Every structure is written in C-alpha cells, then in structure tokens.
Amino acid sequence: MGTPITGSTPKKVTYRPPEDTSKTRTVAEKKPTVETPGDEFEKSRAEGRYPPVALNAAPPLPPDTGTTVPTNGTTSAKYQVGPARRPPIHHDNGFLQNPKDPKDPNPIATREPSFSDRLAKGKWAVKLEAARQFRPDLKDATDAYSHFLSGNGKDRTFDYERFVTQDESGKKVLKSATQDTQKAAEAQYAAMIAKDPSLAGKPVTFQITGGPIGVGGNDGKFPYPQTENWRKAIGGHSIWNSATVTVTPPTTPGGKPSFSMDMTVHAEDRYNFNPNQKDIDTGIPDSENGRFEQTGLAHQYTQTGSVQRKVGWSQGDIENATSTPINNGRG
Template sequence: FESATAGRRGTPALGSPTPAATPLPVGTAGTQVVTTDTVATYQAGPPQRPDIHHDNGFLQNPNDPNDRTPIATQSPGVGDYAARAEWEGRLAAGRAIQGVPGVPHNNIPDGLDTYDHFLHGNGADRHFSYERFVSTDPAGQAVLTNSTRDTQQGAEAYYNQLVANDPSLANRPVTFQITGSQIPVGSSEQFPYPETENWQKAIGGHNVWNSATVTVYPPEQPGGQPRFSMDMTLHAEDRYNFNPGQHDIATGAPDAANGRLERTGLGHQYTNYGTLQRQVTWTQGSPENAVSRPIGGR
C-alpha cells in the first residue's frame, strides 16, 4: 500500500499537475457521513477526538467497570519496595541485552521504554512513534492499510452526499474535512493485535481514529472519475497499565506482580499517544489502487 513514487504533496492524482482552479471549501461541520461499508463512523469537520474509555487496571473501581476515576492507592510496605527494586533490576538487565544475538527478549526497546515510564514517569502522558510500529510489526502495517481504506471510503461517501445535494460541485474542485470514531486494534483480522514481543509489551491492544483533509478534482476527461487527494492523520491511544487476571504473552509473568506496584503508587499507569500522517491519492471507486506516502517526504 505504501509507495514512494507519488508526486509532490498537493498533487490531485497520480503524478498529474495541480489544476489552476482553487478548490472550494464545502461541507458543514457536524454533518454525519452516511455510509454502510466503514468500520468507523465519520462526520464533517476538523479533527475531533472520540470519547475513548480507558480502564484503570488494578486501580479500577471494583463496583463499577465504567468508573473513569482510579481508586486510591495504598501505602507501600517493605516487601513492595523490595519488589520495585527487583523490577528496576529486570529493566536494567533487559536494556543490557538489547541487540545481543541469540538471547531471548533482545529486541524489545519500545517495550522497555514504556515500562521505564511506568516506573519513573509519575503517570504523565507519553508520546511514541506509531511510524515505528507500522514499520517493524506486520500488524502495524495492516492497521495503517485498513484504517486508511476505511477513511477513503468515508471521504468518497461524503463527496457523494455533497454532490447529491448540489450537483454543480461535480464540475469543480472542492475540499472538505472529515473526522472518525475510534477503531479498536487487537481483536479483529482487519485490525490485529501486535505480532512482535516488542509491540505487544509497548502498546498491545489500543485504539486509533483518523482525521483528514480531502480535496476532490473533477474528471479530466468526459465520463471519467473524480480524483481524490487526502491528507490523513492517524491518531493512536493506549492506556499503559496492568490488569487483573492477565499475563505477559511472551514470558507468562502475571500482571498481578506489577499490579501491586500500581496499587501502592510505586508504578503509575499513563496514556500513550502516537500519530502518523499520509497523503493518499486515488480515483473514485478504486481506493485499493491508491498511492500513499508519508507527509513530509519520509
């Protein structure tokens, strides 16, 4: 799906020059996009973060799984401080073996960074590279490909709505914005759980949502199809914490060991954020033949 052969940013189609006519801004913010073939729901307008609910792991209210306020922590004891020191040692040992051939767990740098922040970040938000996830884990590429296709379909659907309401728009370049609801990553074939130990540890299951500015150019030839150019941002979120009854996939270590650090305030849950941007160009009706490249030329 990714391609490095696209023309410079701003081109309306696969290598064709930008038409002289200035695209007309169209659409009304908040208008729902009517579509039956997308995973996300879309509306017109600038980026708008969906209401994403994150659990609180071992600090979740046991009487209300929907309570967004963590319960109070407990005072740590001597054994808790000893456990914290043991996990500090494991973190240091893990860093020491990164890149060492033949050693288990020798390629988990992002997983170690996220755990380091759990121990030392005091609960502050953290930003990570979703580009690295896409480039180093097959699941990341699948998420990017399928979420991009989903937003392409949303863009085509909204353009069709606009033209249905005002047929004259089909004869001139137009531009609009759309923003989507969250898509859960980790529980479907389209949006699979990370395959590598590194990203299983770093983000695991998470949520993504897309926003985009779309420009549509009328057909160059009679009977042709409109051409789409979409500047899309994928937004990712993950609550990093540990959960009762769960365990590490690669090692089998129970979450409860670090859950105790959460309960005593010796480790802190936090939210991971990541974004990436793509320019995507295609002809209406053929989103599978799109050309996509990173915005900024990377």
C-alpha cells in the same frame, strides 16, 4: 494497556533478567483481546495516601458539526464532517479500578508501600536494565515500561510510525485505516454531489473525522501486534482517523474525479496492569507489577502516537491508491 473494559486491550511490559547473566528478561504485555471503545475517558486523579497522580485531560474538542458522513455501514468507524475531533474513548484503571464499577473513571486510593513492595520495585528496575542490554529488539517495550516505573503518570508520546512500518500487523492496521478513511471520503463527496450537482465540475475540499476503532479485537482488518516488542509496548489499543480531502474533477469527458487526502491516524492507549491477567510471552502474572500501581510506586499513564499520509486515488479505485508519508517535523 490493561484489560479492555470498553476499549483498550490488555497489555503490559514484564521483564525477566538474563539467567546466569545471559538469560532474557520478561516484559509484561496486553492480552490479545480488545473490545469496542466505550464512551468515557479517564482523567481524574487517585486520592491515595501515596503520590496520587492526575491523568491529563484531553484538550478541548472542536465543535461537533453534527453532519454524519453517509457510509451506510461500509466503514469500520463512523465519520462526521469537520476538523479532527477526538472521539470518546474509555480506559480502565488496572489494579486501581473500582471493583464495584468497571466503568468508573476514577482510580481508587493507593496504599502505603511496604518494605517488600519497595524491594520488589528495585528488582524490576534491575530487570528493566537487563532487558535493555540483552534485548535491544524490545526498545519500544522497555521505553514504555520505564515510563511506568518512573514517569509519575505523565502522558507519553510513542512512535506509531515504527509500529506501522516494522510490525506486520501494524502495516495491516495502517492499510485498513487508510482504506476506511478513503471510503468515508468517497461517501461524503457523493453526498455533496447529490445535494448540489454543480459541484461535480469544480474542485472541492472538505474535512472528515472518525470515531474509535479497536486494534487487536475481533476485526481482522485491525489485528493485534505481531511482534513481542509492540505486544508489550502498546498491545491492543484504539485509533481514530481524520483527513482533509480535495477532489478534482476529471480532465477528460467520462473520466473519474481524482482524490487527494492528507490523513492522520491517531493512536491512543492506557498503559497499566490488570488483575487476573499475565504476560503472553513470559507467563508472569500482572499482579507482580500491579502492586506498584496499588502502592503508588509506579503509575499507569496514557500514551498517544500518530502517523500522517498523503493518499491519492481515482474515484472507485481505492485499492490502487498511492500513499506517502507526510513530513511531521521529526526529520
């Protein structure tokens, strides 16, 4: 969440308590503008006087195979051959961003909170509870905001499956991500056959992993969340795809090879607030929550989610592919 300096887009959760005990809350969110993900990822801690928080570093990456999938500009992401490998993604630091360097991954120091700051946080905590009671449709948004207030900056996992099944934009994002990966799979298979024609008569299995794709930017295939809940919970964010692909030769002369792909869409977002921005639905300025970042009373954090699908299709017939969820142990 937060202004996209080189990737993540503005979002936030801002809650307004019910008017006369019945009015709806406000949940601050990201703006619908996303830029192409950059080349860095924040993972250092703020060296402030008030609880500095370490943003967890990404896990070690598998080796870079260096083998590029020759998609020739037909895909939104660039792909490589090999196991899932998180690409470089840059996130801003919201109100703790170095004003002299928008790409500085290190949050600036926090300041000591005043009585007024503490009182304001208490009021926002009440607004959060009001939103939970009167706006159950904002469940994912309120969960995200709650973690901002009390999660101490720890990484958080959110349910991306809910986004791609409940939000119309999410459905389009999943379809586009799937087709993007299918195109990469077909391109890699064609390159393998061109290099060794004998593979055309054998089952072949390979892995591919993709670069970052901005969700909520200028690419209409990956639109900004449509529902208020998801605008506030994640807003603009980044995704990257990985897959294991098996290609089976045709059973009849002149037939097309069959593709089976176990695909994962990985989503990533930085939840924070940003100077000179405001909530899309309520108009509340981000500064009302940004003060909590500046004083260490609340903390920005990185949140991730993923969805998995088994996809099957005949070569060249991407549009008519079948897609079913892969059980990932959530029941």
